[in-house]
Amino acid sequence: MKIRALGLLLAALCACGRKAAESEAKPSALESAVRMLAAAPPCSSRIPQEWSPSRPVPTLAGGSLRYRIFFFGREGDPTKGFTFHAPQGEAAFTPAGRVLDCRRLAGPPRTIARDARFDSTPLADILARSSELYSRTEAVAALFASGRDPGGEGRAKIAAFCRDFAGLADPSHAAAYRALAPDFWSWVEKNGGSAPAPAK
């Protein structure tokens, strides 16, 4: 009984300090859209929920900003580590997260080289960097869609985006990223940035 009373007291004292831990930074609109993409029709019946989404890449359709993304499966398990596949599905969606098209790609799954850059990075750091890249993607996409000269400040944003993109996107998916939105990468390169480069 004493133990319970003591525990209860301690628990009550400690509970007040825990509210902050329960809240999570609100993700950007783009990050929210990507998280939900495979569960949004028509992806919800075509893309297995086990597959991973790639980084989204902006593109223009009829002058309107769209994002394109691919999905890929994996092999392995948590004990042995994972090896990811080349793209197995693709989708296009609006900045508000409405899926415009979603489909699977042909051919059997093909594994890509394992990206070991994150083996010693804490997951929290990876997630924070990922959220940062979503924000940078949105900023760069707005510049791209505006059709105006990004100027010095804009080019600095493009450079930061390219640096973060290269730091997080799997180099073995570089060709697939370039094929997703050639118009965007061409614009990036014209403004001093670099398109994803394959692993050496």
Place this chain on the structure above:
Amino acid sequence: MTRLFVLVVLSLLSAENAAAAADGAVVSARAQAARACGAVPESCAEAEAVLDGYLELLKKANACVRKPCSVETVSTIYDRDWELDKREHALPAAARAHAGDRPFLRLSLLVLGRGAAAMAAADPAARTKRKWRADPEMSRTLGALCGRDAEYCSLANSVLSRARGVRAAAQRCEADPCGLAELDRQAADMEHAVGDYYFKLEDRVAFDGEPIFAILSETRTHLSEMIARAAELKLGELEQGEAAASARMDALEKTPAGSDVSAAMAALEADRSALLEVYGDAAVGADRAISLVEADFTADPQRERLNAAVARLASLRARMSALRIARGLGGGAADESGGVAIPEAGARPAVYTGAYRPAGRTVAMDRRKVPLAPSGALSAPDILPDAPASLLERAKNIAGSDTMKRADALRRSGLTRTLGDPGGRAAFVHAQAGPMACAIVVQQQILLALGLLPKDDPVAQENALAEEAARRGFFDEGTPDAYNGELLIERGLLVSKQSGVGLEVLDAAVRRGGMVIANVDARPLWDQRSNAPVGHTVLVTGAEIERFGEGKTLGYYINDSAPPVGAGRFVPVETFRAAWNGLYRTFAEVR
């Protein structure tokens, strides 16, 4: 690898490519008009009028691509194109064709392609509003393709033949309504036709193939609407049946204590079983309809109504059980019934794989008793294997920031309560054999826990279920979210589904004590240091909640089939929240 989404293909093509294609088609069409004037002078004026008409439409369509027009404006482009096409057909052969080529037709296809891009710019959802005019467009497309390349022509014919087959079958069902099973078969066939287009044709036809895809797309949308209507009818039937059953239950509950209600209860039970079958049809039909929808899908009213129906059916089951106990007719949890699927002859293909034709729906209901998990003497595995050595250490753990240690110390101090049956359900998980079979293994565990599968070789069972799910189009290199729990629904179990919801909605479901299938980003669960989210499905078997304060959830017990298997593993709520928010935020609850 040039993979273009054909419906938006022209808008995604670079301006230079589109311009080059347009220039080629325009030059050819101008040359053809000149040839027509030379070869058939009496048709010269008409050929030039057709040419001018197409050029004007092309200009209009391009303008609408650059600056979006209204859907109505873009629709007039299609209508006008159709009129010009009829006029082109009326020209003498020498005026409309040259060396197997039909330059005006190529210009028409260009207009259609730019029109599609203009429509996508106007409103991506508006494409479905376009009038369904498949036959003439098929003929025109084939006319253009077959004039250029025999292999092209053969592939296009094969794809269109499939599309025609589905369209004819769909039209028969339109005229004479057929059952959901037939529509379901057509839906799978349609997916094959679309798969053929993507895999065999698209890369080769890109630009000119847009009308082919438009036909497939419109047929698919048409089919989706029919399935949605059929599911809607089933849903209506279900709701009516529930209302009637509920009214009869009200009356039975009001009968005097000594009166004999056994016959009435037996009749009600038979009707409730029949309703479960209607529910299965409505639920699978609704999910299939979603699978054929192409775009602009913002909400699914059928799913909301299905979830409500599931809750009412579960309530009816509980009320019947309570009345049976009260009247000495047996009852209790072990007497509640559901259904078991019996495979029948005939196979159904997985969506997008193989070239065989799908058979009809392959399961039937068998009303056997379903023993539910016992309601008493529930257990939970230890949160941490070793108890703190001293009272002081336990107190420090309660006050500390380590969420695992805190939950463990609180539970060991009797300050928590376990909901669900994590201990009992832990026995049903095994290490998944297929790397993408987690959702299959989760359903297998539920079937085992409910006594709907015998305790047997778990891997053989997993493979058999994966094979069944693939035949039904629910599994192909993984399980799409829409088909989460479909094997359970087909066995007559009540499954409600939620998508894009907060953790508190899942929490409420877990607190009801049933089993919950949760789709998550597994990285936080496994501390997997990966740059890409890792989609995974786990079975939530229970929760540990505080007995004090607001009764907050401290964490969830999960069965995780990924090696090393987590059987009744406790996951602190903060870790689970990160996994939950990482992807999807969808779950299915077995009621």
